Amino acid sequence: MHRLTWVQPEDLLGHELRQATQDGRQPSAIAARWKAAGGKEAPLRAGASPEPATSYLRHLANDLLDELSDLPSTLAESEPTPLAAIKATCPDWPTPPPAPTAPPTHAALEAAWLGRAAGCLLGKPVEKLPLNAIRRLAKSTGNWPLTTYFTAKGVPQDLLTAHPWNRRSAPTSLAENIDGMPEDDDLNYPLLNLLLLQRHGRTFTTTDVATLWLEELPAGRTFTAERIAYRNLLLGLNPPRTARHRNPFREWIGALIRADVHGWTNPGDPAAAAEQAHRDATLTHTANGVYAAMFIAATIAHAATGTADIHTCLRTGLTVIPPHSRLATALTHGIRLAHDHEDFDTVVDELHATYADTHHWVHAIPNTALIAAALAHAHGDFTGSVCRAVSGGWDTDSNGATAGSIAGLLTGTPEGLPDRWTAPLKNRLSTTVGDFDGSGFDTLAHLTLVEATRP
Missing domain, CATH: 1.10.4080.10 (ADP-ribosylation/Crystallin J1)
Structure with a gap:
């Protein structure tokens, strides 16, 4: 089943738990309830979770998102928004x-x-790739430190298999493919x-x-x-x-x-x-x-x-x-x-x-x-x-x-x-x-x- 990213409550909850910790809230009790119910953490390099959550987890995630928003922040005075x-x-x-x-x-x-x-x-073909992958791909073509657009020409196939380009961007952003912006x-x-x-x-x-x-x-x-x-x-x-x-x-x-x-x-x-x-x-x-x-x-x-x-x-x-x-x-x-x-x-x-x-x-x-x-x-x-x-x-x-x-x-x-x-x-x-x-x-x-x- 196709899943839309960034909007499912079960995905948002994991990201909100991390964000709440960063902006001075105390989400540990809510995090424990989510984990006990079978909820997953949000990976640092991923969007949506691979499979949809159960109806119970989805409803629980919505409830916990609202509870998290009500937690006071210790950073409110030093980091205002108005x-x-x-x-x-x-x-x-x-x-x-x-x-x-x-x-x-x-x-x-x-x-x-x-x-x-x-x-x-320049950044489009390596978006979402980890730092070591960016360095390995550039070095394999002699383009490190970077001086120009990335290219697939000369990159060993095993390296491309291990670190594939951003699939949506490579057809239009690798040097050999660029034809306008x-x-x-x-x-x-x-x-x-x-x-x-x-x-x-x-x-x-x-x-x-x-x-x-x-x-x-x-x-x-x-x-x-x-x-x-x-x-x-x-x-x-x-x-x-x-x-x-x-x-x-x-x-x-x-x-x-x-x-x-x-x-x-x-x-x-x-x-x-x-x-x-x-x-x-x-x-x-x-x-x-x-x-x-x-x-x-x-x-x-x-x-x-x-x-x-x-x-x-x-x-x-x-x-x-x-x-x-x-x-x-x-x-x-x-x-x-x-x-x-x-x-x-x-x-x-x-x-x-x-x-x-x-x-x-x-x-x-x-x-x-x-x-x-x-x-x-x-x-x-x-x-x-x-x-x-x-x-x-x-x-x-x-x-x-x-x-x-x-x-x-x-x-x-x-x-x-x-x-x-x-x-x-x-x-x-x-x-x-x-x-x-x-x-x-x-x-x-x-x-x-x-x-x-x-x-």
């Missing part, structure tokens, strides 16, 4: 610029869109946010985001927290409850991958970018899941001035998230490792030693720390940034996309990106969002510039 409470924890919250900052150039925005696509494409949620969400600004401007609400999704985003193109929130909308729930109700993925990476447009369209105003990202993110996420989006939006807003270096941009991003949050701790750790170690594999190994046994591979905390470490270690260089982000494993396509967006923006022109990354894209993007299918990255840059210059 914007006013977040600001209250941030002593260095940025002040608005005294005068509007010039928007990024069309060339810089085109480089950012291209960088996002190329970084995503295939559809991916890491590009769909920036397109949706472009539509959002076209329809509602900078004063959009979280409800506007929800309405746009129901009108323009096919449910089958959503994953993890986004799919749960989408389901909750259809059940009649309103934001921000859509992010909390039976949603164990509320601190995963989904909101982060939606943040770029908020940064691109608020050059020099990281606070405004972070506030837009917050209104977007709270449809689906809470606490660190929201902070990750705010951090990226503020980082990009500073990069969009065209005068900043990556290290200043990352420091700016840290000013909009609670300094005592788990994400701030992870980001500081990742950036420090990047400064302390010449070999990036050592940085990655340290991050995995810290987070791999406790966090799912799609969780925002380790992935955002890896993105920041990759950018810092490469000093914002495009190839160095995307290759480090992807070589670190976890959510490889999302990490490559975000690192590529930021590094591309800093590069400033499409010509500044090596041809081996951009030529296979053929200035063409596939998507099911709006009327964007087949759009060129130059067109997307123009549309983004229009929103960046809108009063």
Whole structure:
């Protein structure tokens, strides 16, 4: 029997038990009841369980999910979700610029869109693979440290059997197969946010985001927290409850991958970018899941001035998230490792030693720390940034996309990106969002510039 992933109560319960432990709840008694009834833990690298649960276990899982949501959190004060409470924890919250900052150039925005696509494409064939598999596959073709797209040419068959490529992505993302940018949620969400600004401007609400999704985003193109929130909308729930109700993925990476447009369209105003990202993110996420989006939006807003270096941009991003949050701790750790170690594999190994046994591979905390470490270690260089982000494993396509967006923006022109990354894209993007299918990255840059210059 075919099973839909991410929405079965018996699968959600295992993830919620882990999430509850991470966000300062005490779920041990509920975990013991689940285990005694025959319930399973949620694997760190899997989606749905292989077989459906019994009716009894499914009903029990629903009951326990509700009990878990009622448990108090010891981290509630240091990791709030409402914007006013977040600001209250941030002593260095940025002040608005005294005068509007010039928007990024069309060339810089085109480089950012291209960088996002190329970084995503680099990570697609190895998404979901463990770190050792990524390294073995790349080394087998002489592409380690990474310098270009993955290829199956020259990979021994026994290695491919042991570590198969991502089956959905390999036909369109291995070097020998690339023919334009295939559809991916890491590009769909920036397109949706472009539509959002076209329809509602900078004063959009979280409800506007929800309405746009129901009108323009096919449910089958959503994953993890986004799919749960989408389901909750259809059940009649309103934001921000859509992010909390039976949603164990509320601190995963989904909101982060939606943040770029908020940064691109608020050059020099990281606070405004972070506030837009917050209104977007709270449809689906809470606490660190929201902070990750705010951090990226503020980082990009500073990069969009065209005068900043990556290290200043990352420091700016840290000013909009609670300094005592788990994400701030992870980001500081990742950036420090990047400064302390010449070999990036050592940085990655340290991050995995810290987070791999406790966090799912799609969780925002380790992935955002890896993105920041990759950018810092490469000093914002495009190839160095995307290759480090992807070589670190976890959510490889999302990490490559975000690192590529930021590094591309800093590069400033499409010509500044090596041809081996951009030529296979053929200035063409596939998507099911709006009327964007087949759009060129130059067109997307123009549309983004229009929103960046809108009063």
